[in-house]
Amino acid sequence: xxxxxxxxxxxxxxxxxxxxxxxxxxxxxxxxxxxxxxxxxxxxxxxxxxxxxxxxxxxxxxxxxxxxxxxxxxxxxxxxxxxxxxxxxxxxxxxxxxxxxxxxxxxxxxxxxxxxxxxxxxxxxxxxxxxxxxxxxxxxxxxxxxxxxxxxxxxxxxxxxxxxxxxxxxxxxxxxxxxxxxxxxxxxxxxxxxxxxxxxxxxxxxxxxxxxxxxxxxxxxxxxxxxxxxxxxxxxxxxxxxxxxxxxxxxxxxxxxxxxxxxxxxxxxxxxxxxxxxxxxxxxxxxxxxxxxxxxxx
Amino acid sequence: xxxxxxxxxxxxxxxxxxxxxxxxxxxxxxxxxxxxxxxxxxxxxxxxxxxxxxxxxxxxxxxxxxxxxxxxxxxxxxxxxxxxxxxxxxxxxxxxxxxxxxxxxxxxxxxxxxxxxxxxxxxxxxxxxxxxxxxxxxxxxxxxxxxxxxxxxxxxxxxxxxxxxxxxxxxxxxxxxxxxxxxxxxxxxxx
Numbered sequence: 001x002x003x004x005x006x007x008x009x010x011x012x013x014x015x016x017x018x019x020x021x022x023x024x025x026x027x028x029x030x031x032x033x034x035x036x037x038x039x040x041x042x043x044x045x046x047x048x049x050x051x052x053x054x055x056x057x058x059x060x061x062x063x064x065x066x067x068x069x070x071x072x073x074x075x076x077x078x079x080x081x082x083x084x085x086x087x088x089x090x091x092x093x094x095x096x097x098x099x100x101x102x103x104x105x106x107x108x109x110x111x112x113x114x115x116x117x118x119x120x121x122x123x124x125x126x127x128x129x130x131x132x133x134x135x136x137x138x139x140x141x142x143x144x145x146x147x148x149x150x151x152x153x154x155x156x157x158x159x160x161x162x163x164x165x166x167x168x169x170x171x172x173x174x175x176x177x178x179x180x181x182x183x184x185x186x187x188x189x190x191x192x193x194x195x196x197x198x199x200x201x202x203x204x205x206x207x208x209x210x211x212x213x214x215x216x217x218x219x220x221x222x223x224x225x226x227x228x229x230x231x232x233x234x235x236x237x238x239x240x241x242x243x244x245x246x247x248x249x250x251x252x253x254x255x256x257x258x259x260x261x262x263x264x265x266x267x268x269x270x271x272x273x274x275x276x277x278x279x280x281x282x283x284x285x286x287x288x289x290x291x292x293x294x295x296x297x298x
Numbered sequence: 299x300x301x302x303x304x305x306x307x308x309x310x311x312x313x314x315x316x317x318x319x320x321x322x323x324x325x326x327x328x329x330x331x332x333x334x335x336x337x338x339x340x341x342x343x344x345x346x347x348x349x350x351x352x353x354x355x356x357x358x359x360x361x362x363x364x365x366x367x368x369x370x371x372x373x374x375x376x377x378x379x380x381x382x383x384x385x386x387x388x389x390x391x392x393x394x395x396x397x398x399x400x401x402x403x404x405x406x407x408x409x410x411x412x413x414x415x416x417x418x419x420x421x422x423x424x425x426x427x428x429x430x431x432x433x434x435x436x437x438x439x440x441x442x443x444x445x446x447x448x449x450x451x452x453x454x455x456x457x458x459x460x461x462x463x464x465x466x467x468x469x470x471x472x473x474x475x476x477x478x479x480x481x482x483x484x485x486x487x488x489x
Contacts, residue, residue: 010427010428010429010430010467011428011430013427013463013467014429014430014461014462014463014467015430015456015461015462017460017461018461039469039470039471040469041422041426041427041469041475042422042426042427042428044422045418045428046374046393046415047414047415047416047418047419048418048419048422049374049393049396049397050393050396050397050400050411050412050415051397051400051415051416051419051488052397052482052483052487052488053316053393053397054482054483055419055479055482055483057482058478058479058481058482059422059475059479062475062478101482104481105478105479105481105482106478107481108474108477108478108480108481109471109474109475109477109478110474154373154374154375154376154377155374155375155376158375158376158377158379158380159376159379159380159387159389160380169380170380193377194339194375194377195339195340195373195375195377197340197373198373198374198375199373199411199414200340200371200373202410202414203370203409203410203411203414204340204343204370204371204410204411206343207340207343207371207373208373210340210343211339211340211373214339240452240456243448243452244448279459279460279461280459281452281455281456281459
């Protein structure tokens with residue numbers, strides 16, 4: 001059985017609770033054990049790096065050290081958490097002085113980090129060849145003909161990690177592969193790696209609303225029924241501010257935004273309620289019924 | 299009388315020194331090709347494009363650079379960093395400049411972003427975790443009264459769906475976390 005230290009991140013305890021429950025359901029179905037990181041703290045999002053580099057580094061280092069104590073590698077479901085933990089890990093591993101400084105600070109919490117932990121996004125754990133095979137063999141027809149726009153977002157692929165080729169960063173395919181394994185139809189659209197506006201929704205509303213409009217239009221043009229996300233901030237921006245985009249641009253978008261784990265969970269036979277489906281502001285009810293109805297018509 | 303002047307580092311070097319934990323090529327490598335600007339999804343909201351900003355840094359035009367809203371407009375999507383043909387990491391440069399502008403207190407008081415980042419950081423130093431509803435109230439007035447009403451309506455809907463927590467979470471060892479942070483930076487610099 002594969003085991004990871006699970007770093008849910010702050011959003012998954014609040015706005016993105018449905019991402020949390022659906023992640024746990026999918027992991028359970030796939031026989032992947034997620035042991036929550038003990039007393040984890042916030043990864044810092046973009047704010048700590050605006051304030052102080054060592055502050056940003058030490059707060060992620062604490063999480064890495066806790067995982068090392070638990071003897072497990074970390075998986076994080078949020079793009080920003082993943083990127084912060086990953087880049088901090090890489091910085092500490094290549095810079096002995098930085099590692100010393102961090103360990104001096106970590107002593108204050110009786111921790112030490114020796115650089116023995118790997119960090120992955122939860123999607124990596126769900127797209128290993130074994131996981132994909134398990135999904136393929138267990139998936140029902142539930143998502144048949146559902147056109148899903150796979151929205152990677154930014155920090156799941158960028159900044160590029162060593163060993164990844166240009167095409168893996170410019171046009172990754174693992175999200176599509178996962179959706180196909182779950183029986184859905186991934187659509188192809190040019191903005192799958194474009195920014196959702198992130199924290200600009202608070203700090204520069206006009207800029208964020210425009211990036212969202214571009215993104216929604218791109219997905220709608222591709223014929224998507226639903227956008228699947230792998231990040232709580234992407235999901236929140238796309239869903240909660242869709243109405244704001246409509247007001248600003250006179251558009252009429254009504255695209256449900258689900259976490260990819262909610263869709264995969266549905267394919268694996270988990271009930272709607274257990275996946276948190278029904279808590280969206282833009283209801284997914286109609287599109288999740290549609291494929292079945294469309295299939296019946298044929 | 300002979301006067302000697304100690305050599306001063308250039309503004310470019312000052313900026314690069316803020317990037318010690320990051321990798322990436324020196325800004326002198328910039329060929330002003332503007333690939334970064336073309337890749338940026340929010341470039342039209344910046345007063346200087348990323349290309350121009352790097353050019354200004356290399357030219358030592360510190361005041362122009364520090365008065366710019368460019369680095370506070372960056373959303374950290376790293377599209378520029380992925381595309382730079384010279385291996386420069388503009389997104390990390392933007393982070394460096396935000397830190398510089400907070401330390402030197404050079405940011406425009408009307409901008410939301412610096413205060414947001416400070417508030418976010420203070421929350422973490424108190425609780426160890428982020429608490430979304432704690433930031434919103436200070437900033438929703440941006441949209442005027444109708445904006446406030448809309449944000450409240452959305453908050454109520456989220457509340458009804460059980461997606462808004464009323465009580466901020468707190469980690470168990472917050473005291474240790476604070477001592478830990480105090481070993482890398484003075485807490486009263488931010489609190």
